[in-house]
Amino acid sequence: MLNTNTEDTRHILWNAPEAFHWALANPWGLFRFGVAFVLFALWGLSIVVPLLRWMKIASIGKPENRTDQPLRRLRAALLEGFGQGRVVRERSGVMHQVLFVSFLVLFIGTSLITIEEDTPLQFYYGAFYGLYKLMMDLAGVGLIVSSSWFLWRRYVQPTRALAQPAKMVSTFENESGYGFPLAMLFLIGLTGFMLEGARLATAPDTHGGLAFVGPWFERLFRAAGATPATHYVVWWVHMVIVLGFLYSMTSTKLRHIFLGPVNLFYKNLDAGYSGGARLKPIEDLENAETYGVEKIEEYSWKQLLDMAACLECGRCTLNCPTVNTQKALNPKHLVIEQREHLLAKAPSLLPQGSFLFAQLAKFGRGASNVVAAGADAGEVPGAEEAATGGDVADADVRPSRELLDGSGRDQAWLAQADMINDVATQPVIWGCTTCGWCEEGCPVGIEHIQRIVDMRRNDMLMRGAFPQDLAKSFKATENQSNPWGLAADGRANWAEGLDVQQMAELGEDERVEVLYWVGCAGSFDDRNQKTSRALVKIMQAAGVKFGILGMEEGCTGEPARRLGNEYLYFTLAQMNVETLNRYKFDKIVTQCPHCFNTIKNEYPDLGGRFEVVHTAQFIEGLLDAGRIKLGRDFMRKKLVLHDPCYLARHNNVHEETRTVLDAIPGMNREDVGQSRRRTFCCGAGGGQFWKEEEHDTARINVTRVEQILEAKPDTIAVACPFCTTMIGDATKAKGVEEEVAVKDVVELVAESLA
């Protein structure tokens, strides 16, 4: 727009190429409109086509409903995704925010010029212009600083979280990783300042406004004797880099900008914080012919979308018990390797001759030869045949790309590999404690636990290929309904002489306030029987009318379920739901967070809907209502609470435990860094308690106790029977069992009763 305004401003498109000059004289000229239209259309295509390709690949998966509660989903996508809600939880997220905001400011700022130029609106003057220049300069600095910091963090001093897995195909994207887009961002910032400086140095009537970096570059250019020709060159360099960046956004790791919020939109809204606390039931268990997931295409579309959405930040590993003890399982590596397997196999799973198929071949994932060798949907030819391209004489057939690990294996191998044994491998699948950190830490809501349990289900129920040390506890659970295999009729022995009534004695018509679900550990394990007796003492002091199920109580099936033995879980859970439905009670109280989680979040799937509280919540209620008074002042020493994963992380119960502890007179409680939802697993969850820990690796429980001992506590408070055992064992392993006591919160409260 030509204008008569004399305030501070600059010529837009000054010194731009001839074509633009011509356009400037004919602001609504067809040519200019055409160029803009083509550029925009191409940009749109460059963004959308790779995304469509990923969507199509995800659609290989099985159906799953993830569109319920759309408003809640939209909120998650906007706040946690676009709003970076999950990103800023880690320190590095602050820098990510700087980059994100800078990029946004520059993007909007540049778009404003278009409005000024192409519409009758005029605002690019005076105070606005001055401030605008300040903002743009600030954002430019932000872009340069943050992209340099990220490049440093990735390539100069990479953290453990950034380590990449072995089974990645040698594509440009995998090899360049974030280096390419980050370098582009850095260069956009740098050439942007150079452009500003060159313009200030050579353009007539151009003001810097409140720009504070541009003038510095201006001096450089003046000193170097820059001419409009210099500006012309810088303009082109800047333009090419910007366009290159914009056009490659979704072809590089930067696609997370789009897929992150999309994945969060479709996230699991179920129980607990992350939803990992409720496993999906196997539909029609008794008539199903296959169980779990053996092949990648048997996952749901959302589980495949998770693989596409992984942006390889490695936050899932930060607090992961297996990664922190150098075990085989690394959640980030697993999801990436499954993605690479999916990409290698996808051509054989998608209809041939489709637009997408052509795209895949074009993107050069070596897919063409795998398919060309004559694969039907679902069938992939052997590696040998694929590697030679079969008998297809097509000159366009590309050689199968090798894997980056230098193993000599290639994409064709990856395409036909057995997902469970070759891609994931046994120690990976069976190492997970299902503690849920990976899902808590993930900025884009990837669901790791279900994906791992799906493979366990297949291994367990179809192949019978599970760690054999588990057979004992499975048989014991089948025969005596507890994984220790102790005589089922001894389930209530711990309560002898305590005046504890059994529901069967009270009768089905008698209503009790509390049905105390003792759990296998509280019933059979010597150490944890003390906690059960302590809870009885508390309930009796509070005058709570309660009953236990005694022999009618059975294992909830939680460990079996996490170990993929859905059949055993189903049998046990059905029996328990039936029993619980027979009696009348206000609520169930459990001292085991695993029982708590399963009854609360998983039994509803089997028709068992009960109010369930953990002892921490229950005791908080008793204190609140003034039903118990704590008087004994014995906690002179320092105490650290170890939060159980299934309580604090999966079910978001952590403040109640602290309120209860702090009610004990003389309490001197301190939190360690890894607490509340960031707690570190004791190593027992996911059925790990019943199998040997991976050999020649650090012990998870010892690693955890070492973290806690840094606070030099005299007592470690626990709130889970399995933590009690694991943490107790670890203090023995460290030789500090004399100095550091391990006590359940329930025991501490009982000791302090007035």
Added chain:
Amino acid sequence: MKILVPIKRVPDPQTNIAVKPDGSGIVTDNVKFVINPFCEIALEEALRVKEQQGGAEVVLVSIGPKVTQEQLRTGLAMGADRAMLVVAEEELDPATAATVLKKIVEAESPDLVLAGKQSIDDDANQVGQILASSLDWPQATFASKVEFSADKKEVTVTREVDGGLEQVAFALPGIVTTDLRLNEPRYASLPGIMKARKKELKEVPLADYGVAGAAKVKTHKMAPPPKRSAGRKVETVQELVGLLHTEAKLI
């Protein structure tokens, strides 16, 4: 190769056993019954031989009440090929059981009988041995390792004896009874359980073997072990010495 595995239905060893007030037997309410653990080890070994040698057939046999079907189904789910139940509601002594098994062996003519060394209910530890002598077959008891020769005609068995290991070998057919450390029995997979439903489980009445009422040994009476009486605290060493002298008569 055909392997015959006799199994017995027994109470789960973890179960607390209570004796009926009249001493006629044990209380079976709420008692979980399982395959006798030593028999299960024998079955596991047979399945491993089958897996290693391909083409082998594992035949399960049991003598017991009709509900023993449960244990045979479990065995089939673990991987046995077919099963046979001699339905006997009455109690059999080891010699009678061995007589029935002898007739089954003669009909089936297996290459090997793999049996548990003893059942954990009556702890008799006799069936394998009586069966071997009545068939005049070689036997190796208490096996902790079982190895076959390359031609599968001979078997070498390692036995745990006091202070060491003993190796014995014999030519097939023969009988091996298994000890605790031979293997860790597998857990039946779900497809195994499904397949087991369709496998053959033949029932034959005990009367067909002409041994009804032939048992020479009968359980006369059962009694629980006496309850341990509570200990007593004494005040002084002198008192303790005195009591050991006068009451316990140990010194």
